[in-house]
Amino acid sequence: MSGADPVVTGMGVLAPTGLGRDEHWTNTLDGASAIGPVTRFDADRYPSRLAGEVPRFVPEEHLSSRLLPQTDHMTRMALVASDWALADAGVDPAALPEYGVGVVTAASAGGFEFGHRELENLWGRGPEYVSAYQSFAWFYAVNTGQISIRHGLRGPAGVLVTEQAGGLDALGQARRDLRRGQRMVLAGAVDGSPCPWGWVAQLSTARMSRRTDPTRAYRPFDPEADGYVPGEGGALLVLEREDAARARGALDDGRWYGRITGYASTFDPPPDSGRRANLLRAARAALDDAGLRPGDISVVFADAAGTRAEDAVEAEALRSLFGPYGVPVTAPKTMTGRLSSGGPALDVATALLALRDGVIPPTVNVARPLPDHTLDLVTSPRRGPLSTALILARGHGGFNSALVVAGPGGPPSDPTQP
Amino acid sequence: MTQLTTDRLLAILHECAGEGDPLEPTDQPEELDFAVLGYDSLALLETLSRLKREFGIDTEEDEFAAVRTPAELTTLVNRLLARSPSA
Known part of the structure; x- marks a missing residue:
């Protein structure tokens, strides 16, 4: 079946463990935990106060001023991950057929931090203070749309909303698209809703850890396991039909990663x-x-x-x-x-x-x-x-x-x- | 009474929707279509909402539909300011 299995030729990673693939991988092998106190909002009065936050992400360093008023934090990270994934794959989307590259992402909540701020504007100051960009910036599908626009990727686009499982479901959907003849799909998920609204939504499941020691808060399979710590970030992958990847020379140099089988x-x-x-x-x-x-x-x-x-x-x-x-x-x-x-x-x-x-x-x-x-x-x-x-x-x-x-x-x- | 200037409008556009597309040195941005400047309908909606708040103008969006350039928008806003009872 290997000929029908998509190959992975690029990845863009923004994770608490690092900005970019190499930093993430080095820190991961070092066992360097990135869990710590929440800094993106004041979590002191909430029963859970730890998170895995992406460090040193300065959106202005990566994105134009045009994008900043219209994007949630997780969308900004997703856009940067998309840049890095395409660059890693050596892909210039403009050089590919107009409808040749699709985008499939997953989301759990959409742009909650953006939405939280605009809801605060709505109830605190009035509807005329709500950003016009709220119309889409909160939306589950916004990362797919913004990535598609940024790179001119006009192939099949979609979004999967199945909470954590979505990160795999997006790749599964991309695989279906490739088997239907699509040549390349940018797929994966960059997620996170580090704001009070996103926080209480997760608290309501009673599955978040309430421990305050970062080394003891999230310990799956441990006798003292008592919940998880939320975090932000993720990865986008460039998936290609093997014949298409081979035709553009992407499999020649041994830098590709493998297959989704x-x-x-x-x-x-x-x-x-x-x-x-x-x-x-x-x-x-x-x-x-x-x-x-x-x-x-x-x-x-x-x-x-x-x-x-x-x-x-x-x-x-x-x-x-x-x-x-x-x-x-x-x-x-x-x-x-x-x-x-x-x-x-x-x-x-x-x-x-x-x-x-x-x-x-x-x-x-x-x-x-x-x-x-x-x-x-x-x-x-x-x-x-x-x-x-x-x-x-x-x-x-x-x-x-x-x-x-x-x-x-x-x-x-x-x-x-x- | 505070009047809107085209310079102030371009600054508001920038604050609401970010920097416009690059221009030729000879271009006068206030005379160019918003579309040419790189501002889409949402960017304009956001800007109109800001103008309403900052200048206290109260009008239907229909009045803005025919406006194509920053200069035209500036003229319209100042006309509305002149006829508003609080002016």
């Missing part, structure tokens, strides 16, 4: 139904889609929800699929917090870098994973040949998605497979 999504039954969660089915279906067996997977990037109940569901899914301690599992998002839809997209970028360099990045702050989980949790960088990674993501409200990536060398070959 499997993807699946499922939805959970109602919480009161007594039926089981469907994360396992998503993971299994993604492996089937990739034509792989569990033993072919080199590493799992866990969803790592950070609540005991959700951790138990994921651990059980991994045990069912791989057996106890059956596969290395990691959650580098312990360094960034959960970035809404941006998190799983960042995990895919990180997984591709792990495959490239043959090293599994660590899970931090989890000294002793709960033995009941029977997970081989990677807590310091682990070197070795890696061919394939499974990335899992769950979105609040019942979304489960799983995605399989393989490095440029491809998954282990097995002639007996269909």
Whole structure:
């Protein structure tokens, strides 16, 4: 199936762990957690006060003054990620056919910080003080639209809104577009709503950690796990049909990252139904889609929800699929917090870098994973040949998605497979 | 009574919608279409909202529909100011 699998030829990363791919990857391998007190607004009076914020992002350094009045913080980061992804892929969109490049992003809340400010204007000063740009700056699809306009990408465009799972669902949708004949899609998610409105929306789920020690607040699979820390950022990837990438020479220099070889999504039954969660089915279906067996997977990037109940569901899914301690599992998002839809997209970028360099990045702050989980949790960088990674993501409200990536060398070959 | 000048209008446009597109040295921006300057309908909407607040003019947006250039907009705003009861 490799000919039908999109290749990843570029990535743009803005994460709490770093501005740009290399800084993010270096800090991730160092286990340098970026979780700290919230600085983008005064969180002192909220029960949760820690976040993973993207450091040293100065939008004026990257974007024209025309874009600043009309963009939310997360849109500004997404636009910069799109610049970096295209540059990394060596793509000049103007040189491609007008309708040749699509854009698919995911979002969880839209431009909430922008919307928060304009709602404050509305109730504090009156409707005439609300920015005309509020008409679209808050919107879920705004990143896709702004990226499309910025680079003149007029191929199929879309947005997926499935909370965290959206980061994988956007890549899955891009893969469908490529299989329908599209040559290139810029896809992924950069997300985050670091404002009181976004904060209380997440607090309402009762899944955010209330701890104030950054080293103890977000510890998935730990006996003391009691919630997650939110964050901002994410990654955008340039996905191409392999023949199109080959034709433009993008696969000649060995700088491309790998392939997306499997993807699946499922939805959970109602919480009161007594039926089981469907994360396992998503993971299994993604492996089937990739034509792989569990033993072919080199590493799992866990969803790592950070609540005991959700951790138990994921651990059980991994045990069912791989057996106890059956596969290395990691959650580098312990360094960034959960970035809404941006998190799983960042995990895919990180997984591709792990495959490239043959090293599994660590899970931090989890000294002793709960033995009941029977997970081989990677807590310091682990070197070795890696061919394939499974990335899992769950979105609040019942979304489960799983995605399989393989490095440029491809998954282990097995002639007996269909 | 405060009057709007084209320089002030161009500054407001800049504050509301960012810098316009690059111009030729010989261009007089106040005489160019907003579209040529690079300001779209939302940029104008945002600017009109600001003018209403700053100059206290109260009018229907229809009156602005025919306005094409900063000079025309400046003229319209000043005409509205002249006829407003508070002026």
